[in-house]
Amino acid sequence: MPSVSDFDLSLHFGCEFTVFNQNAPAKTIETCIGCVQKWLMRTYKGQDAISLKNPWMLNKGTWSPVGDRKVTVQVKSIRGAHQEPVHWALRYEHPDADKAASRYRRWRTDVAVSTDESGARSLAVRLSHYRLPGHVGVDLTDPQSSSPFLVKEIIGAPQLSCHLDSNPLRTKAVELTEETTGDFIACLTDQSRKLPIIYVSREYQSGETAIDADKLAWVLAGLANVYVAESSWTDKLTERLLPRDYQCWNGMLRVYMPGLDLQKGADSVRHRYFLPDLLRITGQEQFQLGLVRSLSIRAVGMSTAQVRSIDDIDRLETQRQLQSLRERLTSADTAEEIQANYETYTKEIERENLELQAQVSAWKSQSAAKEEAISKAEGDRNYYKSENDRLRRGVQDVSTAQAAFLSLSKLPQTKIACGEFFAAAFPYRLCLTERAFASLQDDPFSDLDKVWNAMWHMCNTLWPMLFEKRHDDFAREFERLSTFELAMTEGEQTKGQKKMMREREDTYRGKNIDVTPHIKLFSNAQYARIYFHIDNVDRLLIIGFFGHLTTAGTAKRK
Numbered sequence: 001m002p003s004v005s006d007f008d009l010s011l012h013f014g015c016e017f018t019v020f021n022q023n024a025p026a027k028t029i030e031t032c033i034g035c036v037q038k039w040l041m042r043t044y045k046g047q048d049a050i051s052l053k054n055p056w057m058l059n060k061g062t063w064s065p066v067g068d069r070k071v072t073v074q075v076k077s078i079r080g081a082h083q084e085p086v087h088w089a090l091r092y093e094h095p096d097a098d099k100a101a102s103r104y105r106r107w108r109t110d111v112a113v114s115t116d117e118s119g120a121r122s123l124a125v126r127l128s129h130y131r132l133p134g135h136v137g138v139d140l141t142d143p144q145s146s147s148p149f150l151v152k153e154i155i156g157a158p159q160l161s162c163h164l165d166s167n168p169l170r171t172k173a174v175e176l177t178e179e180t181t182g183d184f185i186a187c188l189t190d191q192s193r194k195l196p197i198i199y200v201s202r203e204y205q206s207g208e209t210a211i212d213a214d215k216l217a218w219v220l221a222g223l224a225n226v227y228v229a230e231s232s233w234t235d236k237l238t239e240r241l242l243p244r245d246y247q248c249w250n251g252m253l254r255v256y257m258p259g260l261d262l263q264k265g266a267d268s269v270r271h272r273y274f275l276p277d278l279l280r281i282t283g284q285e286q287f288q289l290g291l292v293r294s295l296s297i298r299a300v301g302m303s304t305a306q307v308r309s310i311d312d313i314d315r316l317e318t319q320r321q322l323q324s325l326r327e328r329l330t331s332a333d334t335a336e337e338i339q340a341n342y343e344t345y346t347k348e349i350e351r352e353n354l355e356l357q358a359q360v361s362a363w364k365s366q367s368a369a370k371e372e373a374i375s376k377a378e379g380d381r382n383y384y385k386s387e388n389d390r391l392r393r394g395v396q397d398v399s400t401a402q403a404a405f406l407s408l409s410k411l412p413q414t415k416i417a418c419g420e421f422f423a424a425a426f427p428y429r430l431c432l433t434e435r436a437f438a439s440l441q442d443d444p445f446s447d448l449d450k451v452w453n454a455m456w457h458m459c460n461t462l463w464p465m466l467f468e469k470r471h472d473d474f475a476r477e478f479e480r481l482s483t484f485e486l487a488m489t490e491g492e493q494t495k496g497q498k499k500m501m502r503e504r505e506d507t508y509r510g511k512n513i514d515v516t517p518h519i520k521l522f523s524n525a526q527y528a529r530i531y532f533h534i535d536n537v538d539r540l541l542i543i544g545f546f547g548h549l550t551t552a553g554t555a556k557r558k
Contacts, residue, residue: 210276251276515544
C-alpha cells in the first residue's frame with residue numbers, strides 16, 4: 001500500500017512556539033497534555049471518549065472508538081531518568097466532516113511537546129489532510145485554513161506562557177496607541193524577532209479598517225501577532241518613524257517579516273503590503289486562507305523542535321537504543337563484569353552440583369524413605385544446571401550482539417538489512433526463513449523505524465516473556481510495552497478457510513512450521529504484519545513472512 005505522501009498530504013496549518021508553565025515549570029508538558037485531552041473530548045463526542053481521560057494519554061498507547069476504526073488516536077513519549085516526560089507526541093486521524101468528502105479525505109493532527117538541551121519546552125502543531133485511493137473526478141473542495149482551537153486554548157491557558165522569541169503570542173489584535181508606537185517600532189526592528197507581525201491601518205477619511213483585525217488575529221493565532229491602529233492619528237505617527245518604503249497607512253495591511261532592516265530600502269519587498277480595495281475584493285476569508293497557508297509553510301520549514309510528531313519519537317527511540325547499546329557494549333568494565341559474574345556464578349553452581357550429586361548417591365543407597373529428599377535434591381540440581389545454561393546463553397547473546405552492534409556504522413537503510421542485522425545480533429532469539437527475506441524485499445511498507453522497533457521488541461520484549469519471564473497475558477503486556485498489537489491467531493472465518501491458512505505454513509531447516517502469530521504495523525496509511533513461529537524447543541522466534549496475508553476480510557474487499 002502506498003504511503004500518505006503518495007496521497008498528496010497537504011499542510012493545512014502548522015506552528016511552533018515555546019511554552020512554559022509559570023506556576024510549575026516542571027509540569028509544563030503535563031499541562032499541555034491536559035489541554036490536548038480537553039480539546040479531544042470536545043472534538044470527538046462519542047460515548048467512549050471517556051477513554052481519552054485515562055493515564056495512557058500521558059505515556060503511550062493507541063485508541064479507536066468502538067464501531068469506528070477510521071478514527072484513531074496514537075500517543076508516544078520518551079521519559080527521563082526519573083520517569084519525567086521529556087518528549088510527548090499525539091496523532092489524531094479522522095474522516096472529513098463533510099459526508100461526501102469523508103469517503104476519500106482524511107484529516108491528521110500532529111501535536112508534540114519536546115524539551116531542548118537547555119530544558120525549554122516547545123509545542124509543535126501540524127494539521128494536514130490527504131486523499132485515500134479511489135477518488136476520481138472533480139477535485140475536492142479545499143477547506144478554509146485557520147488556527148485550530150487547540151492552539152488558541154493553549155495560548156489562552158492562564159497557567160501557560162506562550163512565546164516565539166521574546167514576543168508573547170496573542171489571539172486578539174493589539175491596539176496601537178500613541179504611547180506604544182515607539183515600542184512597536186522597536187519590536188519590528190528587533191533582529192532576534194522570529195514572529196511575523198501584521199499591522200492593520202485605518203482609512204484616513206472614515207477611520208475604519210478594510211479587514212476585521214480581531215478575526216484575523218484569531219485565525220492566525222500561533223503564526224503571527226496582529227496590531228491595529230487606534231486611530232488615523234496613530235498611522236500618522238508610524239509614518240514619521242518609518243521610512244517611506246516601510247510605511248503602512250490609509251487602510252493598508254502590511255506583513256512585517258523577521259529580519260527587518262530599515263536601512264535597506266530594497267529589502268522592503270519582503271514585507272508585503274495590501275491595499276484596502278484589494279482586501280475588500282478578495283474578502284476576509286479568502287485573504288486569511290492564503291495568509292495562513294503561507295505562514296504555516298514558513299513555520300514548518302523553520303522548525304527547530306526535536307519532536308514534531310510520533311514519527312520523531314520512533315526515530316529518537318531507535319537512536320537512543322542504538323547509543324545505549326554502543327555505550328554498554330564498548331565498555332570494557334561492562335564486558336569484564338559480565339564475564340567475571342559469569343565465572344563466579346558458574347563456579348558456585350559447580351560446587352553446589354558436586355555436593356548435591358554426593359547427597360543423591362548417598363541417599364540412593366539408603367532406604368526408600370529418602371525418595372522425597374532425593375527428588376528435591378535432583379530438582380535443585382536440575383535448577384542449577386538450567387541456571388548455568390541460561391547464563392551461558394546470556395554471555396553468548398551479549399558477545400554476539402556486541403560484535404553486531406560494533407560493526408554497525410549506520411542504521412539499516414532497507415527492511416532486508418534490518419532483518420539481516422537482527423538475525424546476526426540475536427541469533428539465539430530471532431531468525432528468518434527464505435520466504436521472510438523475499439517478502440521483506442517485495443512488500444511496499446516504507447517506515448524503517450517501525451520495522452526496526454518491531455524486530456527490536458521481538459528480541460528484547462517478546463522473547464523474554466515467552467521463554468524466561470513466562471508472563472500470563474503476554475500479548476497485552478507486549479502491546480503495553482511496545483505499542484505494537486500482537487495477535488496469536490486469526491479470526492474464525494479466516495481459520496475456516498484451508499486455502500488461507502495454508503498461506504501461514506512455512507519451512508525452516510527442513511521442518512514444517514506455522515506462522516499464524518503476527519505483530520501488526522501501521523504507519524502513514526500503510527499496513528503490514530510480521531508473521532512468525534514460536535519454537536519452544538530451540539527457544540526461537542522464526543519470522544516467516546512480512547506483509548499482509550489473505551484474510552476473510554481482505555478477500556471480501558477484493
